[in-house]
Amino acid sequence: MKFIKFTSNRIYIALITILLIFSVQPLIAQQLTSSFTEYKGKVVDAKSSDEIASTHLHIKNSTISTITNSEGEFSLKVPSSNSNSVVTISVLGYQSKNIHLNYFELPYTIISLEPAAEELSEVQLFSATNAKELVRQTLANKGTNYINEPLVLTAFYRENIQQRNHHVSLAEAVVKINKQPYHSGKKDKLSLYKARKSSEYNSLDTLAFKLRGGPYTPLFTDIMKYPEFLFFKNSIEGYQFDFESPTQLGNKYLYVVKFKELNHAQPWYYGKLYIDAKTLTLVKADYSLNVDDRKSAMNMFVKKKPGGSKVFPIETAYQIDYNESDGKWYYSYGNAYMKFVVNWKNKLFNSRYTLTSEMIVTNRAPYSKNWTVNAEEIKPSIVMIDDVSGFSDENFWGQNNIIEPNKSILNAIEKIKDKIQ
Structure with a gap:
């Protein structure tokens, strides 16, 4: 069995994150009673x-x-x-x-x-004229606008590997996150509470894919906590920022800032930031990595590959959402996605794969020293398909202890949400 492993040099976690996305689905945010x-x-x-x-x-x-x-x-x-x-x-x-x-x-x-009012550009609240300075100030506000004390988050995680329309590997897990304050340099920690997997490597044309990162993958899309994974060395000087038409989120008016990296010598980032106009808080971001330069993208992502093959990504996407509660903003949802191609020597047709991942927060609680109780702390190098053996719990997952890749996460979390604590 041959293996492809993914790595990165400049932005390790962000490149791992590119490997994964799935459709946005539900979140439940407290322990549910029997009634x-x-x-x-x-x-x-x-x-x-x-x-x-x-x-x-x-x-x-x-x-x-x-x-x-x-x-x-x-x-x-x-x-x-x-x-x-x-x-x-x-x-x-x-x-x-x-x-x-x-x-x-x-x-x-x-x-x-009802669609939001179209006259948002006339709202006097939108007074910023320099998009780069607006982003700079937004990043500087992370210590006041986001959580300022450690929390324990419970989240539902899913990662999926698909060959064209055939699901060949799927892992689901409930994880605990020791979420650190946004002004702190401390990194978040993850523990695996319950997990299960299903793999059909025999259908992968003699290839098996090891995705490093596991639940850390969507966690590190949190660019307010980890701006260095998007803005190299925490600097925004290498980016161009421009305003697009503003929008609304409820009663909040949002700046929409389009950005792109200026250095195109290697794969480069571009996307949109949605910033609350009153508090200058990032509430959402959608961004991608341009991978048109196949050689650079291959060198960035592929650590090992079978002889006689070329492996390169052709499409990427990321999403991060934040939720507000009592005047503070919280990591709520992260996902990432990558589609790539394997070209074989002396073969007429190539093979295409999609790697997807998402994580959605289902509960928040004050930090406790025993936050890892009944769970196993894991590292960013985890490979879910290899490392979750022994975690399957039929009593936890219920009688429907079968992973259904064609079902949305809505269906998956339905089975267990009354057991998520």
């Missing part, structure tokens, strides 16, 4: 009726929240103690809504959102 009501439905555009993905639904005055999947669907389990609550529904580019749980229709609720 709860489950609300299901869909969020759509009020004018076109199109589904709206990545919409956040949040129970006010709690840590319970969820996010719609790629079809705009959601599932929200609410304990009886929160039955008299209001749900806030918000997403970029739309007016937010506050709906009492009494108005949700069982078993399915359609929620319509």
Whole structure:
């Protein structure tokens, strides 16, 4: 069996992160009691009726929240103690809504959102004229706008390797994160609580892929905690920044800043930053790595490969979302994606693979010294497919102890969310 391993020199974690993404799905943010009501439905555009993905639904005055999947669907389990609550529904580019749980229709609720006002550029709040200085100030605000004390986060993680339309490797896990304050130089730590995997390496044309990073992969998309993985040596001088049309997230007005790296001698970053105009807080980022230079990209990603083959990435993407609670912003969701090609000598057709990963936070709690109880601390070099053996727990995953790669993370987390603590 031949192996391909991925590494990087300049930006180790960011390049690992490029390997992975999956569709954005739900998050549950507190331990659920045995008595709860489950609300299901869909969020759509009020004018076109199109589904709206990545919409956040949040129970006010709690840590319970969820996010719609790629079809705009959601599932929200609410304990009886929160039955008299209001749900806030918000997403970029739309007016937010506050709906009492009494108005949700069982078993399915359609929620319509109106597009945000188009006259945002006229809002006096948008006074910044220098995009680079705006980004510089936003990065400088991480010590005040984001968490300033260590927390323990619980998150659901999934990574997937796919050969064209065939899923050949899938791993899912519940992890604990020792999340460090944003002003601190300390790195976050991860522990593996429960995990399971399914692999079919025999269908990989004699190739097996080892993805280093595991759950650290989407964690390090948090560019406010780890700006060095995007802005080399923490400097933004090597980037061009330009304003695009502003947008809204609920009642917040956001600057939209387009950026691209100026040095194209090696694979280079480009994307968009969404910055709260009032507090200068990064609330979302979408970015990619240009890998048109195949030789440089191959040297950056591929550490070992079989003889007679050329391996290079052809597409990458990253996403990071933050949520606000009590005036502080938190890491909420991270994903990453890479598609690459394997060309074989003396073979007419190539092989194409997609590597995907996502992690979504399901609970926050104050830091405790025993945060790793019933869990095993892991390192950034973890290979999930190799290192999760022995973690499968039938009682935890339930009777549906089968990984279903064609199901969304919404379906996967449905099976276990009442057991996530």
